[in-house]
Amino acid sequence: MSLDKIANPLYARKLGLERLYQYNLSSLENGWLHELLEELEEDVDEEEALKNPEARELLVELRLEKLFSNSYREHFFLRAKINGTYLTHCSRCLELMKETLDVEFSCCVLPAELEDTPEFKEVDTILCRNQELDVYFYENGQLDLKEILHEIIFLNINNLPLHQEDCKGLCGECGVNLNKENCSHKNS
Numbered sequence: 001m002s003l004d005k006i007a008n009p010l011y012a013r014k015l016g017l018e019r020l021y022q023y024n025l026s027s028l029e030n031g032w033l034h035e036l037l038e039e040l041e042e043d044v045d046e047e048e049a050l051k052n053p054e055a056r057e058l059l060v061e062l063r064l065e066k067l068f069s070n071s072y073r074e075h076f077f078l079r080a081k082i083n084g085t086y087l088t089h090c091s092r093c094l095e096l097m098k099e100t101l102d103v104e105f106s107c108c109v110l111p112a113e114l115e116d117t118p119e120f121k122e123v124d125t126i127l128c129r130n131q132e133l134d135v136y137f138y139e140n141g142q143l144d145l146k147e148i149l150h151e152i153i154f155l156n157i158n159n160l161p162l163h164q165e166d167c168k169g170l171c172g173e174c175g176v177n178l179n180k181e182n183c184s185h186k187n188s
């Protein structure tokens, strides 16, 4: 599904207790999605970011299903796909570049009361819908999707982005961009 094909930013389908949401960054209603993008672009100058709107697209598709069991009580199966691009700097030459984000994950969200019980205290994954899934918790009946997505995104981003695979980086001595200039220093 291409990013520009979704005219309606919020598309919710009710399937019993299951819901599917699609969020597109172009919608101003989804402030939390903008916040996620801003977190990704923390090191990017705001003016530079505004000059490159085409490089800044995020699409989040969420499937949220409410479940109940005696041991997990009211809990949620969450499946999310996050696709798009954001601006960052090349880790070698520091040039502004567009980076791709493509994450797909599932997790189980349990009520916070369970977090401190002996059964769940040291547990990172549980069996939910026949899958071994990462565990998150919700508090006071509120599920903070942004917090969960934030964590997932930052676990999955490329921490050493390269504007091109063979980027020569900067000279360690004089700092020139070796993709553009040569200098007399030995750079291996």
Ligand SMILES: [Zn+2]
Residues within 6 Å of the ligand: 090, 091, 092, 093, 094, 095, 162, 163, 164, 167, 168, 169
């Ligand atoms: Zn580079």
Ligand SMILES: [Zn+2]
Residues within 6 Å of the ligand: 171, 172, 173, 174, 175, 176, 183, 184, 185
């Ligand atoms: Zn040099």
